Amino acid sequence: MFTGLIDCSILKRAQDKGLVEIHIHNLRDYTTNKHRNVDDYPFGGEAGMVIQIEPIDNAITSLKQQRMYDEVIYTSPDGEVFNQKIANQMSSYENIIILCGHYKGIDYRVREHLITREISIGDYVLTGGELAAAVMADAVVRLIPGAIGDEQSALSDSFQDNLLAPPVYTRPAEYKGWRVPDILLSGHQANIDEWKLQQAMERTERLRPDLLENKD
Numbered sequence: 001m002f003t004g005l006i007d008c009s010i011l012k013r014a015q016d017k018g019l020v021e022i023h024i025h026n027l028r029d030y031t032t033n034k035h036r037n038v039d040d041y042p043f044g045g046e047a048g049m050v051i052q053i054e055p056i057d058n059a060i061t062s063l064k065q066q067r068m069y070d071e072v073i074y075t076s077p078d079g080e081v082f083n084q085k086i087a088n089q090m091s092s093y094e095n096i097i098i099l100c101g102h103y104k105g106i107d108y109r110v111r112e113h114l115i116t117r118e119i120s121i122g123d124y125v126l127t128g129g130e131l132a133a134a135v136m137a138d139a140v141v142r143l144i145p146g147a148i149g150d151e152q153s154a155l156s157d158s159f160q161d162n163l164l165a166p167p168v169y170t171r172p173a174e175y176k177g178w179r180v181p182d183i184l185l186s187g188h189q190a191n192i193d194e195w196k197l198q199q200a201m202e203r204t205e206r207l208r209p210d211l212l213e214n215k216d
Helices: 002-006 009-016 053-064 084-090 108-113 130-141 151-155 189-207 209-213
Strands: 071-081 096-100 117-120
Touching: 002 009, 002 130, 009 130, 053 096, 053 108, 071 108, 071 130, 084 130, 096 130, 117 130, 189 209
Parallel strands: 071 096, 071 117
Antiparallel strands: none
16 A cells, blocks of 8 residues: 555656665564464453554564664554644654554553654544655655755745645646736746745645644
8 A cells, every 4th residue: 555655756757866765664573473463452441452462562563773863653543633843843754653543442551651742634534554655745745955856846835835736737827718916927046036935825824824824
């Protein structure tokens, strides 16, 4: 599931350039039972299955013996909500472990003793944390210098300044009578930059006013 996501687009390009390494670890490789089971029924009689503490502890311990990690992150629907600020912060890290939840979740002792940060990508529940991990990986890797062709492009994306991005246009300048704003064709960069800022402010106020409330 995760292999296909990391072997294309920006994630693949960054790996090919040697800017980032992404390794997938199967918790079954860290089990000690003959059936390589990683889950069991929860105490208390609830429905669903819970990932056991032992294979997770074995995996994290093994990885930490190989290198230092800035964060051990657990993808959880009740974690702090992932945003551009967190992505910016994580892009400066050297090494990160992302533990993907599955089934009913993981033994809570993992969260109490082994996890340094819990992150959610939204107020909904997925079957597993693989998609959430892929979302975070893409958002973080594209910020690493050299990952995308024009580094300034990432800095002008939505949410970088708690603002939505302004509208963008390309050729042709007119299509079916729909014209690109004249200001963008004027060649006057200072006026264009001012227009972009005004548009970003207007779109944010109209579509995401909550961002302006959090703007420093």
